[in-house]
Structure formats: structure tokens, C-alpha cells
Amino acid sequence: MKQLDLWDPATFHSGFPHDYFRYMRENEPVFWNEHPVWDGYWNVTRHADVLRVSRDSDCFSSQPDPFLAGDRPPSEGDGSNSHMLISLDPPDHTKMRKLVNRGFTPRRVRDLEEKIQAQVDRLVDQVSEKTSCEMVSEIAVELPLQVIADLVGVPEEDRHQIFHWTEVTFGFDAAYTLEEQVEAGAAMFAYADQMCEIRKMEPHDDLISVLMEAEIDGESLDQIQIDVFFMLLQNAGSETTRNLITTGTLELIRHPDQLQILRDDPSLIPNAIEELLRFTSPVMQFVRRPRYDTMVGEQEIKAGEPVVIWYPSANRDERAFENPDALNVTRDASQHLAFGAGGPHFCLGASLARLEAKMMFEAIVDRFEDLDLGVEDPSTLPRLHSNLIDGYVELPLRWKSIKPAA
Numbered sequence: 001m002k003q004l005d006l007w008d009p010a011t012f013h014s015g016f017p018h019d020y021f022r023y024m025r026e027n028e029p030v031f032w033n034e035h036p037v038w039d040g041y042w043n044v045t046r047h048a049d050v051l052r053v054s055r056d057s058d059c060f061s062s063q064p065d066p067f068l069a070g071d072r073p074p075s076e077g078d079g080s081n082s083h084m085l086i087s088l089d090p091p092d093h094t095k096m097r098k099l100v101n102r103g104f105t106p107r108r109v110r111d112l113e114e115k116i117q118a119q120v121d122r123l124v125d126q127v128s129e130k131t132s133c134e135m136v137s138e139i140a141v142e143l144p145l146q147v148i149a150d151l152v153g154v155p156e157e158d159r160h161q162i163f164h165w166t167e168v169t170f171g172f173d174a175a176y177t178l179e180e181q182v183e184a185g186a187a188m189f190a191y192a193d194q195m196c197e198i199r200k201m202e203p204h205d206d207l208i209s210v211l212m213e214a215e216i217d218g219e220s221l222d223q224i225q226i227d228v229f230f231m232l233l234q235n236a237g238s239e240t241t242r243n244l245i246t247t248g249t250l251e252l253i254r255h256p257d258q259l260q261i262l263r264d265d266p267s268l269i270p271n272a273i274e275e276l277l278r279f280t281s282p283v284m285q286f287v288r289r290p291r292y293d294t295m296v297g298e299q300e301i302k303a304g305e306p307v308v309i310w311y312p313s314a315n316r317d318e319r320a321f322e323n324p325d326a327l328n329v330t331r332d333a334s335q336h337l338a339f340g341a342g343g344p345h346f347c348l349g350a351s352l353a354r355l356e357a358k359m360m361f362e363a364i365v366d367r368f369e370d371l372d373l374g375v376e377d378p379s380t381l382p383r384l385h386s387n388l389i390d391g392y393v394e395l396p397l398r399w400k401s402i403k404p405a406a
């Protein structure tokens, strides 16, 4: 089979290449790819092997960062990403994760419930006079961004500025230059510094205040760590959840029998969200590097060689899921790896993302009558320019009417 350039964001312009990965899982489950800047990299495709690499942090390091260099110059060497939580290894990672966990206790997430419901109601109300919309910009982008702003404590008037910086720093729009990305990152750091200054004078009931006060074994976060975490949260929390919402909605419309199951029994929505996470895998991969020579499956990997773990492939592995290419909202999909594979970096925002998705899909299932796509052929819809995040740039929807919020 012809090798695909999996480092190249353009490879994913028409979606994740499931046929290619199905073939590789069967025939060459851990395979080598050429890379224009690195010497090359290994690709791990099977569920069991992705689990192993994710969980074995004694062997597999996330340093200098876990990103697959794409068509922009790699960050490797300049160290700009290496202080992020997601790039740290134990024991540094363990310490920092304990500190930031203080801001993500089940109580803090539950406390956001009312605010999330209010945002969902507001966003759907905003389109309720119409019979069509562009879902990404009018609904899906806003929800996670607003929720993170509520969590972190960004005042209303600054939110759109932060959203803009988030878009630029992630660079999914190839039109942004590297300089613009760097500038937006610096502006975000300066903004986080300013938030801390204000809270030094008067603590607020928000995540920034919790992070400033958090102390474990006499250690606390310094200003740079807070700044970097602020930026990671904006990116990790918003660019991912929005795609679960849009691609999830698209898949439910494409599978009307599954949407009907949820209409008949909305209590299945949390289960359906796990299946949609499995089926759509909004985050495609992360990179690890072994500290010493090791084996993954039957393949020997040398110390330091980049190893890419592919979540969408693991989530469609026939060895882990029956009939994996079928969307089945009643199946037990709990072993999916869309939030990671239970290793030390397992998604910090998983319960928040689940809560946002639950409330949004409840509204989609309950409030929209005769929901349909506003485009004949969804395969022509533009997708993100990314090798990390899979999602649509646009998703036109239409419907007959929208019921008022319950």
C-alpha cells in the first residue's frame, strides 16, 4: 500500500484515512514513516499497543513535547512547548498535575453545570428564529470557549480577544504566519500575568485564583507555569470539544436510526457520547520517545525514536471493538481512547468535556425538529488543517423549527 505522509496536515483534509489504518493494523501494526525534518517516526495503530505506550511512562517520554512536527518548523530545540503540562514527564509532571488538579475537582466541574446549561440554552435560542445555521461558528466554537472563560475567570468583554489569540496560536488556519502565532502567544501570556496581578490584590472564585493559591509539599506554580497552563487550557479545552459537537452532530444526522434511538430514550445520551468519542476521535495522535530500546508489539524501537500513537485507529481496532466502523449508540464504548489511554497525561478536562457534550446533545436531540444537513455531500465540507485535531471548519445545518428550552 502506498505510504501516506501522516505528518502532513493536508493528508487529513478529507478526514482520517481509516482504510489505510485498517490495512496497517492488520499487516504492519507498528510502521515507519519518512519525515521532512526528523529522521522518521514510528506509527502505532492497535488499541493494545497505544495503551502500552501511553501507560508506560518509565520508558516513553513526552519530552521535549508530544507534537508531531507538521508543515511548520518544529518547536523542538526552542523549548517553547517543553514546559507545558502535556510535555512533562514524572516526577515534574506528577507535581504539576497535582497542583492544577485543584482547579478541576468534581465539585468545581459540577459548579459549572448551571453556567454550561445557560450557555447551551443561549446558543440554541440565538438561532431559534431561523431554520438554518452554520454550526461551527454559531454554536460549536462558542460553547467550550465560553465555558473555559467561565472556569478560568475571563471577563465577558475580553473573551473574543482571547478566542482570537487561541485560533491564531493553534495555527489551523494556514493563513496565520509564524510571527503572528508567536505574537498571539506572547499576548496571551501578558493577559494571564495581568489576571494574576488583579487577583493578588483581590482573590476571585475562579481557576486562576485556585492555581495561584495551590500548594503541595511546599511547592506552588510560578508565573510562567500559570501562563503556559492558561494557554494550554484554551487550546486543549476548546479546539477539541467543538469538534466532538460538530462531527458528533453530523454523524447522528448521517445515522438517523441512531438519532431516533436517542430521541426515544434521551437517557442514552451519555452512552452515545462515549460512542461518538470512539467513532470520531477529535484528537488524532500524540508523540512519545522511548528512553531506552524497547519493543512495541513485534517491532523493535530504538531509544529516542519518535513514536506516534494514533487514537482514531485504536478506536476502530477490530481486536477491541466489534464491528468498529458502525456507529452504535447503545454499545459499551467505554474502552475508547479518545481522551488518552489512562496514562499520566489522561485528559484533565474529560469530565468537563463530557458535561458540555451531554448538555449540547440533549438540546440537539430534544429541541431541533427535522434536523438535517444544509449540504448535499458532507464529504466536500472543509476540514481543519491539522495532523493533531480532526474536525470541520464549517457545518451547515437546517431544521423545521426549534422548541423552547425545557
Ligand code: HEM
Binding pocket: 054, 085, 086, 087, 097, 148, 232, 233, 236, 237, 238, 240, 241, 244, 281, 282, 283, 286, 337, 338, 339, 340, 341, 342, 343, 344, 345, 346, 347, 348, 349, 350, 352, 353
Ligand atoms: C472532546 C474533548 C476532548 C478530547 C477528545 C481531549 C483529548 C485529550 C487527549 C487525547 C489528551 C492526551 C492524553 C494522553 O496523552 O494520555 C488530552 C490531554 C489534556 N486535555 Fe483534553 N480533550 C478534550 C477536552 C478537554 C478539555 C475540555 C480540557 C480543559 C478544560 C482539556 C484539557 C486537557 C489537558 C490540560 C491535557 C493535558 C493533561 C496532562 O498532560 O496531564 N481537554 N486531552
